[in-house]
Amino acid sequence: AQSVTQLGSHVSVSEGALVLLRCNYSSSVPPYLFWYVQYPNQGLQLLLKYTTGATLVKGINGFEAEFKKSETSFHLTKPSAHMSDAAEYFCAVSNGGATNKLIFGTGTLLAVQP
Amino acid sequence: ETGVTQTPRHLVMGMTNKKSLKCEQHLGHNAMYWYKQSAKKPLELMFVYSLEERVENNSVPSRFSPECPNSSHLFLHLHTLQPEDSALYLCASSQGISYEQYFGPGTRLTVT
Numbered sequence: 001a002q003s004v005t006q007l008g009s010h011v012s013v014s015e016g017a018l019v020l021l022r023c024n025y026s027s028s029v030p031p032y033l034f035w036y037v038q039y040p041n042q043g044l045q046l047l048l049k050y051t052t053g054a055t056l057v058k059g060i061n062g063f064e065a066e067f068k069k070s071e072t073s074f075h076l077t078k079p080s081a082h083m084s085d086a087a088e089y090f091c092a093v094s095n096g097g098a099t100n101k102l103i104f105g106t107g108t109l110l111a112v113q114p
Numbered sequence: 115e116t117g118v119t120q121t122p123r124h125l126v127m128g129m130t131n132k133k134s135l136k137c138e139q140h141l142g143h144n145a146m147y148w149y150k151q152s153a154k155k156p157l158e159l160m161f162v163y164s165l166e167e168r169v170e171n172n173s174v175p176s177r178f179s180p181e182c183p184n185s186s187h188l189f190l191h192l193h194t195l196q197p198e199d200s201a202l203y204l205c206a207s208s209q210g211i212s213y214e215q216y217f218g219p220g221t222r223l224t225v226t
Contacts (some may be wrong), residue, residue, distance in 0.1 A: 041220070042219055042220065043120075043204055043220050044204070046216070095212065101147075101170070102212070102214075102215055104157045106157075107156070
């Protein structure tokens with residue numbers, strides 16, 4: 001069975017500072033990994049995904065994430081936070097099988113201080 | 115219309131009312147989902163439809179009744195709801211249930 005853990009339900013950074021949102025997963029087979037962002041009163045929007053190939057994945061809005069198999073992690077980063085990055089971020093995992101759906105983490109609320 | 119659309123965006127209903135939420139995807143996907151998102155709670159998967167057949171029903175009360183008449187449309191029929199059912203209801207679709215899901219903007223439901 002797969003699972004995903006997001007450490008830190010709330011993260012606060014200053015504008016211009018590094019953003020680091022943590023995600024660890026559990027999967028018995030090579031995982032597919034995803035990060036989503038949700039702005040207030042909106043649906044979830046796909047930021048980036050890892051399925052196979054290059055382990056450093058670049059997404060929209062300057063975000064990127066690195067798949068580290070040895071650490072079972074897929075942390076999301078952005079070098080310089082912008083006020084517009086304030087939102088909730090969700091990590092998700094699946095194993096790509098025909099019957100295995102995405103499992104979402106509990107989310108991390110990112111606040112950006114001026 | 116593009117992506118996943120949901121109507122209505124906001125709904126206020128009494129506990130004795132019957133209403134329906136509608137979701138439509140314009141992406142050619144073969145799987146659709148209903149999620150419930152309550153304040154300070156994790157995203158809750160309610161129903162999964164794959165190829166128009168329900169493949170998952172996560173112990174959702176019978177006052178919520180899904181319907182998937184074709185691969186592009188998904189409904190959630192609501193009746194005799196409780197105040198604790200007030201939440202953001204999100205619809206999503208994907209091409210295969212293991213792959214990235216695309217979400218609609220949600221319906222904000224308030225039960226009075």
